[in-house]
Amino acid sequence: MKTLEFNRIQEKIFIHEHSSGLKVFVIPKKGYNKIYSAFATYYGSINNTFIAPDEEEETRVPDGIAHFLEHKLFEQKDGSVMDKFSRLGADSNAYTSFTQTVYLFSCTDQFNENFRLLIDFVQSPYLTDENVEKEKGIISQEIKMYNDNANWRVFFNLLNAIYVNHPVSIDIAGTVESISKITKETLYKCYNTFYHPSNMIIVTVGDIEPGSVFNMVEQGIKAKENPGSIRKTFPEEPPHHNKKYIEKTLAVAMPQFNMGIKDNSYVSGYELLKRKVALEIVLSMLMGRSSVLYNQLYNEGLINQSFGMEASLEESFGYTVWGGQSKDPERVSERIIAAISKAQKDGLDKKSFDRIKKAHEGRFIGSLNSPENISHEFIPLYFKGAYFFELTKVYEELTIDDAEEIFRDHFSIEPALSIIWPMKT
Amino acid sequence: MKREENSSSVIELGQKHGISFFHVKSEKFKTARIDIFVLDPLNEANATQNALIPFILKRGCRRYPTQQELSLKLEELYGAGINVAVYKKGEYQLIHLNAGFVSDRFTVNGTKLFEKVGGLLLEILTDPVTENGMFINDYFEQERENLIQRIRSRVNNKMYYAFQRCMEEMCKDEPFAVYEDGDEESAKALTNDRLMVRYKELLSHNPVFVYISGNVSELELRNFIEKFEVIERSNIVSLPKIQVKKEIKEVRRIEEPMDVSQGKLCIGFRTQIEANSPEYYPVVIYNGILGGGVQSKLFQNVREKESLAYSAFSSLEKFKGLLVAVSGIEISERERAERIMMEQVKAIENGDITDYEMEATKKSFITGLKSMQDSQGAMVDFYLSQYLSGENDSVNSFIDKLLAVTKEDVIRVSKKISQDTVYFLTSLSGEGERRE
Numbered sequence: 001m002k003t004l005e006f007n008r009i010q011e012k013i014f015i016h017e018h019s020s021g022l023k024v025f026v027i028p029k030k031g032y033n034k035i036y037s038a039f040a041t042y043y044g045s046i047n048n049t050f051i052a053p054d055e056e057e058e059t060r061v062p063d064g065i066a067h068f069l070e071h072k073l074f075e076q077k078d079g080s081v082m083d084k085f086s087r088l089g090a091d092s093n094a095y096t097s098f099t100q101t102v103y104l105f106s107c108t109d110q111f112n113e114n115f116r117l118l119i120d121f122v123q124s125p126y127l128t129d130e131n132v133e134k135e136k137g138i139i140s141q142e143i144k145m146y147n148d149n150a151n152w153r154v155f156f157n158l159l160n161a162i163y164v165n166h167p168v169s170i171d172i173a174g175t176v177e178s179i180s181k182i183t184k185e186t187l188y189k190c191y192n193t194f195y196h197p198s199n200m201i202i203v204t205v206g207d208i209e210p211g212s213v214f215n216m217v218e219q220g221i222k223a224k225e226n227p228g229s230i231r232k233t234f235p236e237e238p239p240h241h242n243k244k245y246i247e248k249t250l251a252v253a254m255p256q257f258n259m260g261i262k263d264n265s266y267v268s269g270y271e272l273l274k275r276k277v278a279l280e281i282v283l284s285m286l287m288g289r290s291s292v293l294y295n296q297l298y299n300e301g302l303i304n305q306s307f308g309m310e311a312s313l314e315e316s317f318g319y320t321v322w323g324g325q326s327k328d329p330e331r332v333s334e335r336i337i338a339a340i341s342k343a344q345k346d347g348l349d350k351k352s353f354d355r356i357k358k359a360h361e362g363r364f365i366g367s368l369n370s371p372e373n374i375s376h377e378f379i380p381l382y383f384k385g386a387y388f389f390e391l392t393k394v395y396e397e398l399t400i401d402d403a404e405e406i407f408r409d410h411f412s413i414e415p416a417l418s419i420i421w422p423m424k425t
Numbered sequence: 426m427k428r429e430e431n432s433s434s435v436i437e438l439g440q441k442h443g444i445s446f447f448h449v450k451s452e453k454f455k456t457a458r459i460d461i462f463v464l465d466p467l468n469e470a471n472a473t474q475n476a477l478i479p480f481i482l483k484r485g486c487r488r489y490p491t492q493q494e495l496s497l498k499l500e501e502l503y504g505a506g507i508n509v510a511v512y513k514k515g516e517y518q519l520i521h522l523n524a525g526f527v528s529d530r531f532t533v534n535g536t537k538l539f540e541k542v543g544g545l546l547l548e549i550l551t552d553p554v555t556e557n558g559m560f561i562n563d564y565f566e567q568e569r570e571n572l573i574q575r576i577r578s579r580v581n582n583k584m585y586y587a588f589q590r591c592m593e594e595m596c597k598d599e600p601f602a603v604y605e606d607g608d609e610e611s612a613k614a615l616t617n618d619r620l621m622v623r624y625k626e627l628l629s630h631n632p633v634f635v636y637i638s639g640n641v642s643e644l645e646l647r648n649f650i651e652k653f654e655v656i657e658r659s660n661i662v663s664l665p666k667i668q669v670k671k672e673i674k675e676v677r678r679i680e681e682p683m684d685v686s687q688g689k690l691c692i693g694f695r696t697q698i699e700a701n702s703p704e705y706y707p708v709v710i711y712n713g714i715l716g717g718g719v720q721s722k723l724f725q726n727v728r729e730k731e732s733l734a735y736s737a738f739s740s741l742e743k744f745k746g747l748l749v750a751v752s753g754i755e756i757s758e759r760e761r762a763e764r765i766m767m768e769q770v771k772a773i774e775n776g777d778i779t780d781y782e783m784e785a786t787k788k789s790f791i792t793g794l795k796s797m798q799d800s801q802g803a804m805v806d807f808y809l810s811q812y813l814s815g816e817n818d819s820v821n822s823f824i825d826k827l828l829a830v831t832k833e834d835v836i837r838v839s840k841k842i843s844q845d846t847v848y849f850l851t852s853l854s855g856e857g858e859r860r861e
Binding site for chain 2: 008009010029030031032033034080082083085086087088089090091092106107108109134135137138139141142144145147148149150151250251252253254288289290291292294295298299301304305325327355356358359360361362363365366368369370371423
């Protein structure tokens with residue numbers, strides 16, 4: 001057992017590695033009632049092409065299959081796993097993102113029973129032709145629900161504008177058409193490729209003794225050997241955007257817009273963490289609540305409280321995105337583009353940088369109250385080679401010169417714009 | 426393994442001139458927070474004004490008269506956040522001001538954030554920037570426009586919209602039908618001078634609840650409470666009892682067409698049971714069995730068995746005694762979905778409740794209630810609701826009351842729960858495909 005300590009934020013991580021290559025983490029939260037545990041695979045919606053172990057040919061699977069598999073794992077030979085968790089008083093759930101699939105539960109009692117159930121069901125897929133067909137009805141409704149969701153649509157349209165070939169622009173759940181092609185066989189092929197413990201981690205956050213968690217892992221993980229790396233393949237992605245502008249009409253009250261820029265750095269580990277923090281600070285400096293630009297746009301009635309921004313970096317893609325509601329998104333876009341050019345000419349202000357860095361660190365510390373949030377942030381960062389708590393080191397070390405350099409590099413591309421217009425009535 | 430429970434507690438620090446102070450104690454969090462609620466009986470005449478006021482207050486106080494200056498100050502205070510919101514609990518409208526900030530053990534040079542942020546929050550409430558005795562006219566105009574957009578944007582979240590619209594239709598001629606943000610027409614008719622009058626009324630006469638959460642010393646608490654003395658208070662408005670019982674003559678059916686690809690079917694019921702009634706706890710369990718989570722009848726039948734929906738659940742409005750069953754379905758499946766949803770309601774009435782449903786539902790609530798104590802915001806909401814219902818249960822006594830509910834109790838209350846309205850959000854054509 002290894003321990004990492006982060007004194008500034010008063011957090012600790014206990015680490016155990018299983019012989020299969022599985023990494024297990026316990027993050028203690030003294031005084032908390034809830035224990036939150038997640039079993040995650042580094043496999044998400046973007047992994048629709050890969051070379052399976054012991055094969056030479058690339059396999060192409062239908063869009064939405066990672067998410068479909070997530071749904072199906074809850075079904076076991078002897079019934080639904082959700083029912084079993086529910087009998088044990090736990091809330092269970094799962095989510096699929098671009099890069100990972102996460103199975104989780106939270107409970108306040110009977111942790112050991114729940115934890116064994118989590119380990120067991122993720123290792124025991126039960127797929128039949130009938131139960132695969134049945135799931136298509138439920139997932140079709142999920143897809144349709146998202147089709148009516150303007151926030152979701154405006155964002156995926158932006159990704160379509162940004163990326164030429166990368167599968168991140170495909171909806172996580174796929175389409176009603178693509179999921180119709182999913183079969184028991186393709187699901188098993190994906191499962192066998194990506195659900196080996198060497199491609200997975202388990203994270204538990206709560207008031208729990210790490211030794212007992214690690215013991216249960218030793219007893220519960222069936223695979224004993226690490227088969228080596230899985231080959232995930234991606235199409236070549238050019239550094240430029242696919243298109244400048246994309247639009248669509250939906251039943252919304254006011255136009256919604258997203259703007260964004262592709263990140264071509266392809267970094268990982270601590271460098272990734274540093275770049276993400278720098279980009280988020282720069283975004284706040286350019287268009288955050290205390291910026292001149294935000295306040296001008298707000299006072300002119302061009303944006304409202306819904307305006308927000310973030311930076312997202314993965315190993316195979318990355319982007320910054322910002323947006324909200326606006327009565328005139330095209331004018332907002334022009335103003336933001338002008339403000340970015342001006343900042344590139346003038347350089348970043350040291351005082352603002354220090355103040356905003358301190359504010360972001362404060363919000364990071366506040367976010368550590370929530371076990372869900374810790375798990376949610378910890379998992380994707382670990383897969384990318386960094387620890388979430390290392391953010392405290394980034395806040396300590398990041399200088400204005402680092403931020404300036406990252407700013408100039410990232411913002412060298414003109415942002416793409418996606419708009420959802422209201423229906424004309 | 427028996428785990429020791431970490432139960433949080435609330436201490437009433439006192440009440441003066443209709444302002445009640447509470448301290449929610451806990452050591453484990455890395456933040457502290459202050460929540461101020463100003464309450465008004467929900468009514469059409471005031472609702473829109475009440476919904477606008479906090480957003481104007483948030484634009485600036487005398488010391489930091491612009492949003493930008495206020496944001497700069499908050500960033501210096503380690504990214505402290507000040508937020509405002511307006512919502513309703515039953516037939517009370519709540520104006521909510523909130524400040525959240527890191528605990529002093531994470532600040533540098535011993536900076537005391539509670540005093541600074543608390544003072545600032547109070548200034549925002551009591552000392553707005555004004556011109557000619559009115560709110561800054563630009564702020565008034567801009568925030569009124571934002572409010573109108575917010576009211577119109579209700580339609581953006583289709584599930585929540587349908588759920589709320591169903592309850593509004595049920596309570597058509599009652600105060601509950603007033604939307605928490607008011608209405609567009611009233612917003613357009615508002616004037617800045619009238620709004621200042623309303624603001625002063627709220628500050629002088631309406632009940633205020635203040636919750637302080639986190640590791641704050643007695644002295645800091647006392648100093649903070651003293652600062653409220655600057656507000657001149659008189660003739661405190663009393664909150665009327667909420668009318669829960671209502672006879673239903675016939676089930677109403679409402680259809681609302683919109684440009685959507687998925688329909689939302691909402692079936693509204695009246696529980697006829699008040700929040701402070703002993704029968705409330707069986708209703709909570711009833712709602713859990715019908716549609717509160719994966720073990721529920723709606724999830725199991727509408728979703729898992731029939732594959733009709735991804736979302737199928739029911740939700741309880743505690744103070745008004747409303748219960749709504751919701752599903753997101755193919756437009757063409759409406760009749761089948763309604764039949765299957767109603768079959769679940771009938772099944773409970775007929776006593777068709779398994780031991781598993783009973784046990785899993787209770788466990789799910791208990792897990793939820795214990796977990797709630799890991800969130801400062803959720804605790805404040807729980808204690809405020811308890812206070813307003815007049816029950817003042819601790820989390821543990823609330824849990825005990827739920828545990829004591831029997832199958833017979835659930836069957837008994839199920840017979841009082843009566844169908845009121847069926848609301849369907851449907852596509853423009855009444856068919857499945859959305860036009861492009």
